[in-house]
Amino acid sequence: MTTEAFLMLIAFLMASSGVLLVYTMVGARRTRLDERLEGLNERAGVAVTAGTLGGLPGDPGASGPRPAPPNQFTQTTLPKLGTALMPTDEGEKSQLRTRLTHAGFYGRQAMAIFLGTKLLLIIVPAAIGLFLGVTGVLPTTEAFLGGACLGIGGMIGPSFWLDGRKAKRQTSFRRSLPDALDLLVICLEGGLSLPGSLKRVGTELRTAHPVLALELNIVQREIQLGSSPGEALQKMGIRTDLEEIRSLASVITQSERYGASLVKSLRVHAETLRLKRQQRAEEMAQKAAVKILLPTLLFIFPAIFVVILGPAVFQILEQLAQVVGP
Numbered sequence: 001m002t003t004e005a006f007l008m009l010i011a012f013l014m015a016s017s018g019v020l021l022v023y024t025m026v027g028a029r030r031t032r033l034d035e036r037l038e039g040l041n042e043r044a045g046v047a048v049t050a051g052t053l054g055g056l057p058g059d060p061g062a063s064g065p066r067p068a069p070p071n072q073f074t075q076t077t078l079p080k081l082g083t084a085l086m087p088t089d090e091g092e093k094s095q096l097r098t099r100l101t102h103a104g105f106y107g108r109q110a111m112a113i114f115l116g117t118k119l120l121l122i123i124v125p126a127a128i129g130l131f132l133g134v135t136g137v138l139p140t141t142e143a144f145l146g147g148a149c150l151g152i153g154g155m156i157g158p159s160f161w162l163d164g165r166k167a168k169r170q171t172s173f174r175r176s177l178p179d180a181l182d183l184l185v186i187c188l189e190g191g192l193s194l195p196g197s198l199k200r201v202g203t204e205l206r207t208a209h210p211v212l213a214l215e216l217n218i219v220q221r222e223i224q225l226g227s228s229p230g231e232a233l234q235k236m237g238i239r240t241d242l243e244e245i246r247s248l249a250s251v252i253t254q255s256e257r258y259g260a261s262l263v264k265s266l267r268v269h270a271e272t273l274r275l276k277r278q279q280r281a282e283e284m285a286q287k288a289a290v291k292i293l294l295p296t297l298l299f300i301f302p303a304i305f306v307v308i309l310g311p312a313v314f315q316i317l318e319q320l321a322q323v324v325g326p
Contacts, residue, residue, distance in 0.1 A: 078116030085115040102241045103165040121154025173242055176209035181270035188263050195223045244273055
């Protein structure tokens with residue numbers, strides 16, 4: 001790097017730091033309305049989590065650490081950036097909001113924060129590549145191509161990440177739901193009501209299965225607001241996009257409607273889910289032999305061929321050299 005390029009880099013970093021400092025000082029101002037709202041939330045014992053991407057807060061009365069309040073950058077900057085990519089079609093908005101809900105993001109500004117993060121991942125790599133190319137740190141063509149490739153990755157990467165988070169979340173529900181139903185049956189047999197049993201199960205599973213415990217906490221709040229257990233679980237099935245939870249809601253709704261034994265219905269449903277979980281594990285074990293075939297062909301067999309056929313190839317070359325002569 002030449003001296004001129006190094007001085008330009010130092011000047012750029014100093015200017016960027018100054019702009020960021022001014023923006024932080026100006027953006028960190030709090031209005032009286034923000035202070036009053038935060039005071040009301042603290043008096044109610046609820047942590048300030050509005051506008052976060054993470055989801056609904058936990059039970060205010062529950063033990064354990066509360067989620068940290070979001071920083072100013074997440075509260076203001078990302079939602080403003082997200083408005084640039086906000087879809088105008090209501091169908092696209094609804095589809096994206098549904099995908100975020102399935103992934104566990106229930107915040108009001110979840111869509112704006114997601115789109116703002118996506119915009120940053122598109123612009124920042126391209127800007128870095130442009131800067132490195134202009135200052136001569138890297139060749140101009142390589143810097144532009146690298147920045148463009150990283151920008152394209154930032155454009156499509158968040159969607160794949162969102163789908164992966166949804167799949168991981170559904171896998172967690174499938175693994176933990178049979179255990180939760182077993183505990184629910186034990187609580188019902190012990191004399192607790194269904195809402196009380198759901199609350200107790202959510203408390204007991206907080207350590208082993210925190211994702212399911214949070215959803216059961218939301219179900220308990222909806223029951224307290226007037227929904228029936230079947231309706232609350234049906235909404236949970238919509239939030240998680242999981243057939244097992246929708247079928248559980250149907251079982252509870254039919255038991256309430258026709259007066260059937262809820263304990264027997266839940267026990268049979270738990271056995272069915274446990275059988276499905278076992279079959280899914282066996283299916284994954286059967287797929288492992290097929291999935292390992294490609295890495296074996298690409299990486300293991302060539303090394304074996306080199307070890308086995310390498311000496312033979314050298315001997316053949318020596319024999320051919322003797323036949324052909326000098």
